Amino acid sequence: MPAPLEYFFDFTSPYSYIGLQAFDALASKYRRGVNYRPILLGAAFKASGMQALVDIPLKGDYARRDIERSARFNDVPFKMPSTFPISTVNTARALLWLQSTGSAKSLSFIQRAFQMYFVEDRNINDLAEIAELAQDIGVDAQAMTAATQDPAIKDKLKAQVEEALGRGVFGAPYMFVDGEPFWGHDRLPQVERWLKMGPF
């Protein structure tokens, strides 16, 4: 059985949200599992000397327009959050904890978190919002919020970010298909060819 695909993302990354549904559909189509791996882009930006997209002169203005248009193009509901970007350290830890329990609800967590942030304009890094998210998907809210302060989970996120940087991840979504790196939701056509026909 082939190794799972990997989808590195940050919960504050619009393109990670916009690409999620189509990526998941591709994985299903080609019968591949996916490891959804939350990271913190701030650390990656620091390593590569980059800034958050919307803070760059000229490029930032275009990015806001492109994000909204790309969401419409992909039929994904989207409203630019009033605070953007945000820290997502607690959200990422909550997901890592959920994954560590062997829960089958990881993807539901991710989808609901994106929806809360990019449609409902809620700060998904707040523990109160994370508790509501847990309830929405039928997970123990108290255990999940407590886990965001668990040293073992904190270390796990640090290690995941380090691993991502070590593997060259500098933006999101950043996908690996059998070792091949693809950056950006706009590379999904290339991902599909790779899944279908192998290396090209």
Place this chain on the structure above:
Amino acid sequence: MPAPLEYFFDFTSPYSYIGLQAFDALASKYRRGVNYRPILLGAAFKASGMQALVDIPLKGDYARRDIERSARFNDVPFKMPSTFPISTVNTARALLWLQSTGSAKSLSFIQRAFQMYFVEDRNINDLAEIAELAQDIGVDAQAMTAATQDPAIKDKLKAQVEEALGRGVFGAPYMFVDGEPFWGHDRLPQVERWLKMGPF
């Protein structure tokens, strides 16, 4: 008759080369003219505080891989030039001069210049190479190389770069379709929808 599409590009931009053929095919399919407008990305990078892609840590390594893979994905012959990026000020001026003569060979010039740089590894900013390019496409080589030093052509390129910056161009290819900006060859699917169905 609708206004021509615009394709802002730099002769040293691999993605401008990779996207050219598909963009031109889209324009033909939807019966639209195109203004191919050479600029100098160095000036745009200065305005936006960006660096050349391949010089950015992490991102640069990925970019080299992505450029070669994207060329294969688009069936475009490609060999990373031994010197990259290069100044393309003379190449851009030569094209501006050719366009100013009303010649129908602009697209042939662009295609041949890209081929010389990205397939044959020739420095297309050298006047000797520009003279050969002129001969290849059946244009007066002496007039073309002389034009690269013509103050009026120099001013024209400066004005074009200024106009591009004023309109938010920060990278290449940067396309306008009826006022809507699209950055990157990977936005061609969105360009096509815009051409086909109008604003979305």
